Amino acid sequence: MKLLLTGVSHKTAPVEVRERLAFREESLAGALGALKGRVGVSEAVILSTCNRVEIVLTTEDSADPQAIVDAFLAEQKAVSPPTIEPHIYRRQGRDAIHHLFRVAASLDSMVVGEPQILGQLKTAYNAAKSSGALCGWLEGLYERAFSVAKRVRSETGIGQMAVSVSYAAVELARKIFGSLENRTVMLVGAGKMSELAARHLRRSGASHVFVTNRTPERAAEMAALFQGTPVEYTRFVAMLPEVDIVVASSGAPHYILRKDDMQRVIAARRNRPMFLIDIAVPRNIDPAVNQIDNVFLYDIDDLEQVVNANLRERMKEAERAEALVLEEVDRMMARLKVAEVTPTIVGLQEQLEQIRASELEKVRRRYGPFTPQQEEALEALTRGIINKVAHGPITALRSHSAQPDGAHVVAAIRKAFHLQD
Amino acid sequence: MADMSVIWLRVAAALYSLGLLHAILTLVRRRENLFRVALGAFSIGAVFHFVSIMEEGLSTHHCPITNFYETLSMCAFLVVVLYLFIHWRYRLESLSVFIFPLVFVMVLVATMGNPVSAWTSPVIRNAWLTVHIVLVLLGYAALLFTAVASLLYLFQERQLKSKKPRKLSYRLPPLGTLDDLISKSMTLGFALMTLAVIAASTWAFIEHKEAWIKQPAIAISFFTWGTYMALVFLRVTAGWRGRKAAIMTVTVLGFSALTWAAHARLGVLLKP
Numbered sequence: 001m002k003l004l005l006t007g008v009s010h011k012t013a014p015v016e017v018r019e020r021l022a023f024r025e026e027s028l029a030g031a032l033g034a035l036k037g038r039v040g041v042s043e044a045v046i047l048s049t050c051n052r053v054e055i056v057l058t059t060e061d062s063a064d065p066q067a068i069v070d071a072f073l074a075e076q077k078a079v080s081p082p083t084i085e086p087h088i089y090r091r092q093g094r095d096a097i098h099h100l101f102r103v104a105a106s107l108d109s110m111v112v113g114e115p116q117i118l119g120q121l122k123t124a125y126n127a128a129k130s131s132g133a134l135c136g137w138l139e140g141l142y143e144r145a146f147s148v149a150k151r152v153r154s155e156t157g158i159g160q161m162a163v164s165v166s167y168a169a170v171e172l173a174r175k176i177f178g179s180l181e182n183r184t185v186m187l188v189g190a191g192k193m194s195e196l197a198a199r200h201l202r203r204s205g206a207s208h209v210f211v212t213n214r215t216p217e218r219a220a221e222m223a224a225l226f227q228g229t230p231v232e233y234t235r236f237v238a239m240l241p242e243v244d245i246v247v248a249s250s251g252a253p254h255y256i257l258r259k260d261d262m263q264r265v266i267a268a269r270r271n272r273p274m275f276l277i278d279i280a281v282p283r284n285i286d287p288a289v290n291q292i293d294n295v296f297l298y299d300i301d302d303l304e305q306v307v308n309a310n311l312r313e314r315m316k317e318a319e320r321a322e323a324l325v326l327e328e329v330d331r332m333m334a335r336l337k338v339a340e341v342t343p344t345i346v347g348l349q350e351q352l353e354q355i356r357a358s359e360l361e362k363v364r365r366r367y368g369p370f371t372p373q374q375e376e377a378l379e380a381l382t383r384g385i386i387n388k389v390a391h392g393p394i395t396a397l398r399s400h401s402a403q404p405d406g407a408h409v410v411a412a413i414r415k416a417f418h419l420q421d
Numbered sequence: 422m423a424d425m426s427v428i429w430l431r432v433a434a435a436l437y438s439l440g441l442l443h444a445i446l447t448l449v450r451r452r453e454n455l456f457r458v459a460l461g462a463f464s465i466g467a468v469f470h471f472v473s474i475m476e477e478g479l480s481t482h483h484c485p486i487t488n489f490y491e492t493l494s495m496c497a498f499l500v501v502v503l504y505l506f507i508h509w510r511y512r513l514e515s516l517s518v519f520i521f522p523l524v525f526v527m528v529l530v531a532t533m534g535n536p537v538s539a540w541t542s543p544v545i546r547n548a549w550l551t552v553h554i555v556l557v558l559l560g561y562a563a564l565l566f567t568a569v570a571s572l573l574y575l576f577q578e579r580q581l582k583s584k585k586p587r588k589l590s591y592r593l594p595p596l597g598t599l600d601d602l603i604s605k606s607m608t609l610g611f612a613l614m615t616l617a618v619i620a621a622s623t624w625a626f627i628e629h630k631e632a633w634i635k636q637p638a639i640a641i642s643f644f645t646w647g648t649y650m651a652l653v654f655l656r657v658t659a660g661w662r663g664r665k666a667a668i669m670t671v672t673v674l675g676f677s678a679l680t681w682a683a684h685a686r687l688g689v690l691l692k693p
Binding site for chain 2: 172174175177269270290306309
């Protein structure tokens with residue numbers, strides 16, 4: 001059996017190449033059928049996302065998987081090999097397994113640790129399975145890849161931290177309030193950025209959105225988006241004691257919230273914490289506000305700093321994840337080697353059993369017939385002998401299979417016992 | 422103290438105990454539905470309290486501030502009058518959470534100036550003391566929880582203020598969750614401690630007669646309870662959180678440890 005992974009990704013190919021090779025969802029079943037139908041192909045999976053296209057297949061030992069894939073691509077996508085060749089990567093055997101595990105664990109993603117790729121891989125797996133292109137070994141490999149991804153996610157912090165500004169804001173809000181249920185949000189200024197932040201906050205459970213803006217029509221429009229309440233711009237500060245999270249993004253050229261304003265607000269709130277997000281440039285909220293107890297003010301740079309710190313943290317976690325993936329690849333390879341010696345073990349046992357049966361038959365012809373007791377004794381004696389004889393070589397096969405000299409040991413044992421190839 | 426005076430004072434204490442109940446319920450359930458009843462009882466209690474003081478003054482023919490118990494009763498009465506005035510003028514309901522338990526405990530202590538008959542049986546004496554010890558230990562556990570959660574809160578707050586949340590802060594619970602935990606464990610601890618103080622003063626009063634109040638260990642206990650009450654009050658009314666609350670909680674915990682040390686030989690008193 002041969003395993004070959006052929007693909008292009010955002011790291012090796014520009015979008016012009018990737019889009020030419022991509023398979024649309026509705027054409028995937030047909031393509032899988034065509035690939036599986038080629039001579040020599042045992043199993044096949046096609047993964048096609050906006051960032052990568054990968055074709056994984058196993059073939060019989062006699063087939064040439066690379067030629068099969070090239071012919072398949074030429075037929076399906078009408079691409080000439082020389083134009084795409086520089087962008088394509090091909091991985092075989094252990095390297096293919098390693099690559100697959102890394103992709104599943106989101107170590108090869110554009111944003112390392114983003115979980116979407118695992119879902120896409122599962123979709124590709126299900127598509128291959130339902131169109132009958134997966135039926136055995138490769139299926140096991142994918143299942144292994146999913147559990148490796150799961151292990152990486154639970155044992156490293158690779159997917160834990162927000163790596164976009166608006167998600168970082170939501171995550172910080174969660175750090176302050178715990179649950180966002182029943183928390184109220186005030187948008188000061190009705191821009192695109194604040195809309196995005198409000199959408200994330202609302203999705204995370206925030207109960208009500210107030211919107212204020214210099215032009216009241218725009219405030220009303222935005223409030224309607226979130227079933228919220230527009231608030232008059234001149235009196236929004238008076239509303240603040242009711243509000244837990246403020247997203248400021250107005251175009252005001254000066255501070256619209258100062259320290260003494262906020263001191264009054266927080267006193268009126270009896271010191272219940274408040275989260276102020278200032279994504280306006282120039283800033284809307286006096287930075288001195290952050291000195292007030294129970295007020296947490298983050299401006300756009302602070303949020304970006306959090307995102308960068310999270311990204312660095314992810315990179316650190318990714319290193320741990322790489323080690324984990326390698327460990328899993330080694331384990332998989334060891335398992336494969338053990339599976340490779342299984343036919344030899346079975347052959348050896350069959351060989352010995354055959355010898356035993358024919359020798360027993362000879363004895364019966366010469367000295368038989370025997371009483372049931374005698375039959376039983378002979379049976380036990382001969383079976384005991386062949387088990388003892390087989391024990392040594394079987395143990396050697398099992399223990400040496402995963403080692404570098406394994407192939408020699410297997411060959412020697414096959415030769416010694418006259419096992420047919 | 423004159424016998425009749427003490428009886429009136431006990432009636433007042435019983436009425437004031439409703440105020441304590443109101444305070445505890447307010448803290449636990451965050452609703453103030455018992456306030457009107459408690460305020461009524463508090464006002465009627467004030468009348469009995471006044472009668473008690475007059476009785477004492479008439480029977481001894483001098484202003485009743487000559488010994489500790491009389492003075493305490495007088496002081497508590499002045500607090501009551503002042504509170505009623507403030508409430509009438511400013512409607513400061515939240516103050517009641519602080520004042521009601523304080524007045525109750527002051528008056529309870531004041532009623533313990535006259536010796537009563539000794540223990541009817543050693544079993545009751547031991548059981549009483551055991552109840553006190555169990556309540557106080559549970560109270561300490563709750564207080565310890567409050568202190569640990571307060572420190573975690575402080576740490577998490579610093580992290581969020583510094584705007585460079587480190588990895589550790591992702592493992593810590595959110596501020597909101599910690600705040601909730603602090604509120605609950607603090608209130609529970611306060612209720613347990615208050616009951617423990619009541620049980621202990623009654624026990625000590627019967628055990629040591631009128632000399633009980635002179636024991637330094639008991640003075641320390643009352644002081645600790647007072648600081649705990651101040652902590653609860655500041656949290657409920659002013660919403661103290663973060664640094665101030667953490668320092669305060671750790672202080673109360675320190676006083677509690679001191680009180681415990683002062684009572685180290687309490688177990689010896691549990692004799693058959």
